[in-house]
Every structure is written in structure tokens, then in C-alpha cells.
Amino acid sequence: MFFALFAAVSISAGAFGAAVAPRATCSDGTVVSNAVCCNFIPVRDAFISDVFEGTCGENAHSTVRIAFHDAIGFSKAGGKGNGADGSIIQFEDTELAFEANAGIDEIADELRPFAQQQGISFGDAIHFGSSVALSLCPGAPVVQTFVGRGNATIPAPDGTVPDPFDPVTSILNRMADAGFNSDEVIALLASHSIAAQDEIEPAIQRSPFDSTPAQFDNQVFLEVQLRGVLFPGNGSHQGEVQSPLPGEFRLQSDGAFARDSRTACTWQSFALNQALMAQKFAAAMGKLSLTGQNTANLVDCTEIIPKAAPAPRSQAFFPAGKTHNDIEQACATQAFPSTLSTQAGATTSVARVPEQ
Ligand code: HEM
Incomplete structure (x- = not known):
């Protein structure tokens, strides 16, 4: 590494002489616990x-x-x-x-x-x-x-690396081999809240996995629980169950995790609790x-690491035109509550994520 070191490190002792962690003041004034962070x-x-x-x-x-x-x-x-x-x-x-x-x-x-x-x-x-x-x-x-x-x-x-067409069992086995249990796998999939595809269906590149791909919210968990539609057209994806929201792409593996008895309740718990999703994701991602x-x-x-702004909403909502009746219930121990609201207005197509 060829850094210039900008830190002045001072070590202090507590009132009774107990050592406290060294602190460093970086050139921009930020105080950190280790000069390397400067x-x-x-x-x-x-x-x-x-x-x-x-x-x-x-x-x-x-x-x-x-x-x-x-x-x-x-x-x-x-x-x-x-x-x-x-x-x-x-x-x-x-x-x-x-x-x-x-x-x-x-x-x-x-x-x-x-x-x-x-x-x-x-x-x-x-x-x-x-x-x-x-x-x-x-x-x-x-x-x-x-x-x-x-x-x-x-x-x-x-x-x-798991493939979205792999069965749930193979993906869970692969992830377990790397040290992750099924709850951690679902927590990591909160990342699909900020995601789009290019390679699975190149004709619709940058099509997102939820309707809010610029926000790390729990929409993806709710929207993947919506009853799907058959992929339109005669291409290689014919017969696959897809997102019912125009413009949105559903990975087959996400659809399967939301409906598999081993993972459906964790999936639904995140659809119903954004704070829980964020907390479990942070632990699994770390x-x-x-x-x-x-x-x-x-x-x-x-x-x-800067703290992200809060998401505009603290809870998932039904996209315009969708209601509780569109949920495909899969968790056997908790019914999806009928309390979430529907976004006002007419159904619109989910916008693609712009290329950078
Ligand atoms: C466990 C099974 C998983 C499967 C089968 C899977 C599969 C995929 C696929 C096929 C894409 C679309 C790629 C493309 O066509 O461009 C994608 C996108 C993405 N995945 Fe996953 N993924 C999994 C887990 C994860 C995990 C654990 C993370 C991170 C913690 C993650 C983060 C993302 C992100 C952020 C994108 C969007 C990339 C972009 O928009 O440029 N995925 N995933």
C-alpha cells in the first residue's frame, strides 16, 4: 500500500490508569479508533x-x-x-x-x-x-x-456461485457449505431490493427485481410473494412464473424461496418488517x-461508513392495483395480515435501472 499517513495518534489513559483504545485524528478532523481508517x-x-x-x-x-x-x-x-x-x-x-x-x-x-x-x-x-x-x-x-x-x-x-435456476435445496446446500444457514440466505437476499438483471433475459436489460430499486426497502419480499403470471412470448423463459408487475423481473430462485416450506416464513417476516430485514441483512452481510x-x-x-438516509417508507406497500388478495400465502404458521396499504393511482410499468 502506498498511502501517505495523515494521522496523529494519541494514546490516553482513563481516570484510574486503565488503558483506553488508541484514537487517531485524521487530516480532515475525523477521529477514528485506528489510524489505518484515516x-x-x-x-x-x-x-x-x-x-x-x-x-x-x-x-x-x-x-x-x-x-x-x-x-x-x-x-x-x-x-x-x-x-x-x-x-x-x-x-x-x-x-x-x-x-x-x-x-x-x-x-x-x-x-x-x-x-x-x-x-x-x-x-x-x-x-x-x-x-x-x-x-x-x-x-x-x-x-x-x-x-x-x-x-x-x-x-x-x-x-x-448459485444459479437462479438451481433448486432451493442445491442453493441452500451450497450456502451451508460456505457457512450460511437458510435464515441468513434469505437475509442476504434483501440485496435483491437494489437489483436488476441483464443476463437472464437480455431483451429487457436493467429490469429490476422490485418496484423501488434505488431504495433498500422490503418491497422485494412483498412483491415476490404476489401471485405471478406466465412469462409472455415464446422465448427460452416460456412457462416460467414471472412478476405480475409490468417491467419487473422475478428470479426463479427468489420465487422459489418465497414459497418453500424451509424459507417461506422468514421470507414473509421480512415482507412484514423492514427494520428486522435490515438488521438481519447487516449481520449476514458483515x-x-x-x-x-x-x-x-x-x-x-x-x-x-456513512449512515444511509432512511427509506421513504418504513413498511412495504402493495403496488397500485394489487391488494392482500394477490398474496400467494406460503408460510404455514402465520397468515399474511390484511393491514398493508395499496399505493394510490393506476398501475404503471416499473422503470428500468439506468445504465451508468
Ligand atoms: C443465493 C442465491 C442468489 C442467486 C441465485 C442470485 C442471482 C442473481 C442474478 C441472476 C442476478 C442478475 C444478474 C444479471 O443478470 O445481471 C442477480 C443480481 C443481483 N444480486 Fe443476486 N443472487 C443470489 C444471492 C445474492 C446475494 C447473497 C447478494 C448479495 C448479498 C446478491 C446481490 C445481487 C445484486 C445487488 C444484484 C443486482 C446487480 C445489478 O443490478 O447490477 N445476490 N442475482
């Missing part, structure tokens, strides 16, 4: 202005996605990569050729020169960047964020970013 303040600011252009748009979304695809290259049994280590950029010739990583090349092409310019590892660019990206999305929680990852030493092999890493070698710089 170095990441300009990195954070450059992320926001240069990579994300100040919005919860395509590049912010894709950075959260690459964080998953990088980290999930890991197995508790070994032999499937070293997790959240930046290998997806370091060994891009290998990993970006995997079908499940289709489309990741675009954000990798942004993050590679950015990391080199900033003098940080690819792993830190991806996982610190993902936390900064989330801070631009209203409603997102602050995710505990560590820095100091070294360079990746091996690529992950093919087959570690864990994801440490997959295969040892925190003893890292520094916690969570304190320099």
Missing part, C-alpha cells in the same frame, strides 16, 4: 463521487453483487477458494469466465483500476466498496466493515465480507 476516508469519498456518482444506481448495486460472488468462493471443507479475498478480480481470467459470473466484468473493470489508483487490495475495494455502496441506498443498514485484506493467492473454482478471513489480521473501519 487512509480509507479519501478512498470512501472517491468511491462515492467517482464510482457510484453519488447514487444507489447500477454501480452501487453491482458492487454489492460482486461482493457476494467473490466471498462465496469458499467451502468449510476447503478446496473452493479463500472467500472474501478479491480473487474474482485478481484471477478474473479464470473466475469471470464462469457462467454464474456473467455481467460481473463491467464492475470488475471499474474496481480494478480504482483499487490500483487508491493503493488498496482488490478484496478491500470489493468489500469496503460494498459497504460504501449500501450507504447510498436509503434504508440500508451500516454493515460492519473491515479493511486490510491481502492479495488473493488462488482463484475460486467454478460452481461456487459475515459474508469476512468469509475465509481472520479478523485478527484486519482493522474495523465501520466508523467511517
